[in-house]
Amino acid sequence: MIIVMKPGTTEGEIDRISKEVRHWNVIPEKLQGTHKVVLGLIGDTTELDPGQVQNLSHYIEQVLRIKKPFKRASLEFRNGEYSEVVVPTPNGTVIFGKNHPLVIVAGPCSVENEAMIVETARRVKAAGAQFLRGGAYKPRTSPYAFQGHGESALSLLALAREVTGLGIITEVMDTTDLEKVASVADIIQIGARNMQNFSLLKKAGATGKPVLLKRGLSATIEEWLMAAEYILAVGNPNVILCERGIRSFDQKYTRNVLDISAIPVLRSLTHLPIMVDPSHATGKSEFVPTMTKAAIAADTDSLMLEVHPNPSKALSDGPQSLTIEAFERLMLDINVFSKFLGRATQNYNKATIAKTKASPSVLV
Numbered sequence: 001m002i003i004v005m006k007p008g009t010t011e012g013e014i015d016r017i018s019k020e021v022r023h024w025n026v027i028p029e030k031l032q033g034t035h036k037v038v039l040g041l042i043g044d045t046t047e048l049d050p051g052q053v054q055n056l057s058h059y060i061e062q063v064l065r066i067k068k069p070f071k072r073a074s075l076e077f078r079n080g081e082y083s084e085v086v087v088p089t090p091n092g093t094v095i096f097g098k099n100h101p102l103v104i105v106a107g108p109c110s111v112e113n114e115a116m117i118v119e120t121a122r123r124v125k126a127a128g129a130q131f132l133r134g135g136a137y138k139p140r141t142s143p144y145a146f147q148g149h150g151e152s153a154l155s156l157l158a159l160a161r162e163v164t165g166l167g168i169i170t171e172v173m174d175t176t177d178l179e180k181v182a183s184v185a186d187i188i189q190i191g192a193r194n195m196q197n198f199s200l201l202k203k204a205g206a207t208g209k210p211v212l213l214k215r216g217l218s219a220t221i222e223e224w225l226m227a228a229e230y231i232l233a234v235g236n237p238n239v240i241l242c243e244r245g246i247r248s249f250d251q252k253y254t255r256n257v258l259d260i261s262a263i264p265v266l267r268s269l270t271h272l273p274i275m276v277d278p279s280h281a282t283g284k285s286e287f288v289p290t291m292t293k294a295a296i297a298a299d300t301d302s303l304m305l306e307v308h309p310n311p312s313k314a315l316s317d318g319p320q321s322l323t324i325e326a327f328e329r330l331m332l333d334i335n336v337f338s339k340f341l342g343r344a345t346q347n348y349n350k351a352t353i354a355k356t357k358a359s360p361s362v363l364v
Contacts, residue, residue: 001026001048002064003039004079009059014039017056024048029072033081036061040077070225072232073239073270083271085210085238087186090165094130096240096273096301102338102345103302105169105275106327107133109317111153116309121160123324124307127331128345131167131187132160133304135316137177150177154184161186169212169304175203182207192216192244192280195227205231210238212275217256218247221265228272240273241266242304245281255283255320258291263298274299279306279320288322289330296338305330 003021005014014037018028026043041048050063068074075082084097096103106124111117111134121132136153149156157168167186172178173194181188187210194200195216204211211231215224228239243263245256258281266274276298278291292303308314308321322330331345338345 001041001045001050001053002066002077002079003028003041003053004061004064005037005039006059006061007035009037013057013059017060020056021053031078033079036079038077038079040072042071068225068269069222070229070270072237073225073228073272075269075271078271081271083237083273085240085273087167087210087238089130089167089186090161091125091130091167094167096275098267098273098299098301100301102296102300102334102343103131103275104129104331104334104345105131105133105302105304106307108135108308108314108321109306110135110315111149111156112315114156114159117156117160118163120307120309120324121164121166123309124327125164125166127324127328128335129166129331131169132157132164133169133189133306134160136170136181137173151180154180158184172200172204175200178203178207182209185209187212187240189242190214192219195219195224198227198230201227201230202234205234205236208236210240211236212240212242214242214244214277215246215259215262221262221269225270228270240275240302241270242275242277243281243300244277244304245283254281254287256281258282258294260291260294260298263295263300267299273301275302275304276300277304279304279317279322283320285311285320285322285326288320289326289333292330292334293337296334296341296343299343303334 021028026041029040029042031038053063054060066074066076082098084095087094106129107120134157161168169187169189170185171189171191172181188204189212192214213228231239243259245258248257263274276295278288282291306321307327309324311318311321314321335345
């Protein structure tokens, strides 16, 4: 249930109403919208009469029941207003959300060595990325595949952040590693295979860090939003949803099926920001540019793109990784395409890219 306050309601009146509703064994959660304040009532409200709540104050505009099973994640919970996830980085504050510029996250599947991750970070930043992605701990289908360098890779991500000022997104797989990952990551990623690891979701949410929640391999949209609810329920409002492809009956030509329709569906159901990962969805680098543009046209808030200086020698997911040069070309296209659709990115250009290329660097 939510209480929508009239514009201009005083803080004193909001505090009074919050105190009154606690007598009904519910917890009021204040949500500051652009024009109005909404009080979300958390707890069992099935026996609560909306008319009784309405009578608490003439400053209450309306009282609404939330019918969705995902309460805090629902668009109704914010009275139809989309939320923002605000992330401070050394290069400045980056905002994920519907009414903000497109946010670009780029980098390799796995952190392999210092020269590779630092140089990749420099180049993707020059091309327009605001965040560096890179795996320190890697969940792999085969137990014999490369699993990531672990804690030592986290220190390399921290170095790349120091050198470039990019924000860091990296995945946590286990609650035992959460503290180490949170000490480096600006955004903690929960991967597709852990989408319903509820213990991990709750503990990741409790860190207070923004959480990027990837959709499970075969998860319905409702299951995905219920997973987000676990993070929101511990008091962390900073959740970003990432569509990364789902399983289907024909996986011969792509790794997964990118569910572009999930973007407008999510817009109708939730206030949370949306990211799309066309690299994992397609599994083939030649399809990534097309699906990137499709995601922008469908109104994604952010993109996650895998970029590697030498994909043929990558320790993981080489076939789906763009070369740095291919990423630079795509970013020039994205800048034009996103502006045409009213969703501008940072204004990087060929001169910026060329200047970075000319700087001394080593790739291994």
